[in-house]
Amino acid sequence: MHSDDxxxxxxxxxxxxxxxxxxxxxxxxxxELAPKIEVDDGGIxxxxxxxxxxxxxxxxxxxGRPRAEWGLEPASFDEMRDGCFDVAERIKDMDANGMLGSxxxxxxxxxxxxxxxxxxxxxxxxxxxxxxxDWHIDQWCGAFPGRFIPLVLPMMWSAEDTAAEIRRVSKKxxxxxxxxxxxxxxxxxxxxxxxxxxxxxxxxxxxxxxxMHIGSSSQLVVTSHDAPMDVLITCQPITLFQCAADLIWSPxxxxxxxLNVALSEGGIGWIPYFLDRIDYVYDHQREWTGQDFGxxxxxxxxxxxxxxxxxxxxxxxxxxxxxxxxxxxxxCDYPHSDTTWxxxxxxxxxxxxxxxxxxxxxxxxxxxxTHFSYNPFAHFERSQCTVGALRAKNPDHDVSIRSSGRxxxxxxxxxxxxxxxxxx
Numbered sequence: 001m002h003s004d005d006x007x008x009x010x011x012x013x014x015x016x017x018x019x020x021x022x023x024x025x026x027x028x029x030x031x032e033l034a035p036k037i038e039v040d041d042g043g044i045x046x047x048x049x050x051x052x053x054x055x056x057x058x059x060x061x062x063x064g065r066p067r068a069e070w071g072l073e074p075a076s077f078d079e080m081r082d083g084c085f086d087v088a089e090r091i092k093d094m095d096a097n098g099m100l101g102s103x104x105x106x107x108x109x110x111x112x113x114x115x116x117x118x119x120x121x122x123x124x125x126x127x128x129x130x131x132x133x134d135w136h137i138d139q140w141c142g143a144f145p146g147r148f149i150p151l152v153l154p155m156m157w158s159a160e161d162t163a164a165e166i167r168r169v170s171k172k173x174x175x176x177x178x179x180x181x182x183x184x185x186x187x188x189x190x191x192x193x194x195x196x197x198x199x200x201x202x203x204x205x206x207x208x209x210x211x212m213h214i215g216s217s218s219q220l221v222v223t224s225h226d227a228p229m230d231v232l233i234t235c236q237p238i239t240l241f242q243c244a245a246d247l248i249w250s251p252x253x254x255x256x257x258x259l260n261v262a263l264s265e266g267g268i269g270w271i272p273y274f275l276d277r278i279d280y281v282y283d284h285q286r287e288w289t290g291q292d293f294g295x296x297x298x299x300x301x302x303x304x305x306x307x308x309x310x311x312x313x314x315x316x317x318x319x320x321x322x323x324x325x326x327x328x329x330x331x332c333d334y335p336h337s338d339t340t341w342x343x344x345x346x347x348x349x350x351x352x353x354x355x356x357x358x359x360x361x362x363x364x365x366x367x368x369x370t371h372f373s374y375n376p377f378a379h380f381e382r383s384q385c386t387v388g389a390l391r392a393k394n395p396d397h398d399v400s401i402r403s404s405g406r407x408x409x410x411x412x413x414x415x416x417x418x419x420x421x422x423x424x
Contacts, residue, residue, distance in 0.1 A: 001357050003349035004388030009101035009365040009374070010344075011149070011309050012213070012264045012331035015140060016061050016084040017108045019077075025139070026131040033124055034131075035108060035115075045076045047108050050119055056108050058084070063093075063335030066403055070337050079404035084335045087143045094147065096397045097342045098387030099332060100365065101376055103149035103211075104140065105178060105264070106132070111216035112180045113153035122157060129153050130165065137172050146379030149372045151176040151211065156188055159195055163202035170206035175373040176262075177203065179210045181243040182217035191243075192250045204258040209307065209371055212243055213264035233337075240266030241274060244306065248278055248298050249291065253305050260371065262307040265331060265338075268316030271308060271323060275299035303327065307371050311338055317351050325359060329368045342399040345387045 022034040035049035037057065045057040058075030061084045077085060083093035094102060109115040109132060116132075119125035133152040141148035152169050154177055155161040166177055179199075180186055189195035203210055214236050221235040240263045247253065247261055278298040282291060293301065303324035309331045310316055320328070330348060333339040340347045352360050368374060376385060383389060 001349075001352075001360050003345040004098075004386060004391075006098070006345055006349065006360065006387050007365040007382075007385050008097075008099045008330065008332075008345060008348070008387060009149075009368040009376075010099055010332035010334070011103050011262065011307075011329045011368050011372070012311075013102045013104045013334045014061075014107055014336060015090075015104040015136075016058060016077075016080065016335070017106070018085045021108075021135050022128075022131055025134045027127060030124060030127045030131075034128065039076075043076060049115065054108065054115065056110075059107060060337055061107075061335045062337050063339050063341050064399065064402060066401055069404055075404065081335060087140050091144050091147060092394055092397050093334065093341065093399070095390045095393050096399050097332065097334075098345045098390050099341075100385045100390065101147060101149060101368070101374060102332070102334070103151050103176060103368075103372070104136075105151065105211075105213055106136075106153060109153060110218065111213045112156055112178050112183075112186075114156070114186060114218055116153070117156040117186070125157065126155060126161060129155050130168075133165065133169055133174075137169065137174060146376040149176060149368070149374045150174040151178055153177075154179055154199070156180065156183065156186065159198045163198040166199065166202040166206055166208050170208060173373075175207055176209045176211055178216065178264075179212055180216045181212040181214065181240060182219070182246065185217045185219055190250075191246045191252065194251075196252070197255065200252050200256045200259050204256045207258075207373060209260050209262050211262045211264050212240070214239055214266060237265060237267050238270060241270055244274060244302065245278070247306065248302055253301055254293070260305055260307060262309070262329075262371070264309060265311070265333065266308065267313045268308050268310045268323060268328060269313050269319070271302075271316065272319045275302060275322060278302070307367070311340060312347060312351065314351050317355070320355075320359070325362055326367060327371075328363050329371075330364050 019037040026034050035047045037045055038048050039045055044055065047054045047056060058080050060072055061075065061080045062070045064081040081093065082089035105111060113129055116125045116128045136152065137150045141150045150173065152165065152174055155165060184190035221232050221239060223231055244263060253259060282293065282298050307327045307329060309329040311331050311333050332341055332344050334341045348364065352363065
């Protein structure tokens with residue numbers, strides 16, 4: 001299949017929230033308490049909330065900038081591509097990349113709403129979370145129907161409130177909720193605890209996928225205090241190996257047979273070994289550990305219930321015979337430093353050479369459409385959704401590399417430095 005003929009849906013991108021986010025969605029009595037953008041004396045944009053500052057504006061929003069300027073420093077909005085925070089410009093960037101659909105994880109509130117979960121007044125926390133979700137559904141995704149897969153925040157401090165929110169937003173067409181890869185390190189019950197059963201039941205009932213993104217435990221991989229950033233960036237996706245083990249050995253899949261979980265930005269190359277390992281452990285250890293999967297194997301449970309995704313993973317594609325190809329999806333990761341924008345189709349196409357058209361279609365869009373109940377063809381003719389057709393809509397859209405005028409990479413040069421500043 002030629003790359004121009006592919007239809008591409010990304011299950012992992014990111015939004016940099018605009019300053020006006022809470023203006024129209026938050027009840028008036030909470031308006032003064034909402035997160036607000038401030039600019040310090042050095043020109044750095046930060047969010048202020050609950051008496052604290054969070055330097056997350058533009059964090060790793062580096063798409064379209066020279067690699068020498070990449071870094072983790074907060075940046076001003078005028079140093080980012082407008083597509084990071086402006087939904088109309090995001091659509092233009094998606095078209096230029098030949099990308100039909102996108103699911104966008106949060107930035108400011110962190111991956112599973114840790115910012116709001118730290119709020120002492122839980123009524124305020126609940127109001128902020130619901131307002132954020134409504135903004136994301138109605139203003140970000142709703143601005144361009146058929147182009148986004150809505151994804152909402154949970155209320156990590158309450159399983160019951162999270163379950164209620166899942167049921168509320170499902171009525172608005174939402175089929176994805178972001179969650180923590182390891183809630184125990186955030187101070188909440190672990191994935192092995194039945195505390196979360198109301199969440200799993202609500203997700204099962206409403207066909208909502210639980211999305212666990214790398215970094216959603218607010219933990220970063222630090223092997224030593226002087227390890228360079230390259231170590232952290234290399235190891236971070238493999239943290240989902242640990243999450244996958246928690247999922248398999250917890251009772252959640254056996255108690256809720258309709259529940260599905262997505263491991264976001266974790267890649268797929270490690271999965272064949274993981275499957276071998278869990279079956280080996282089950283065979284050798286179950287008589288004393290007490291695990292019981294009946295007449296199935298742990299690997300079969302994983303392949304049936306866990307959705308995976310990759311950006312650039314030639315090894316994983318080469319070992320696809322060990323995977324359930326109905327659960328493998330693709331991601332762009334715009335605007336983070338791992339993104340393949342604006343040449344995603346070409347990069348993905350090279351990895352997918354030798355696959356059948358059926359296999360390519362599953363990976364690039366059909367699996368995402370099935371699992372997340374996403375149907376862009378209700379809004380567009382299929383012929384309008386290909387890479388070639390989308391790029392032809394605005395052939396002059398500027399995707400050139402543009403300098404922000406300052407070099408990045410000075411705020412955190414070691415893994416330990418970044419971990420020390422990372423908000424918990």
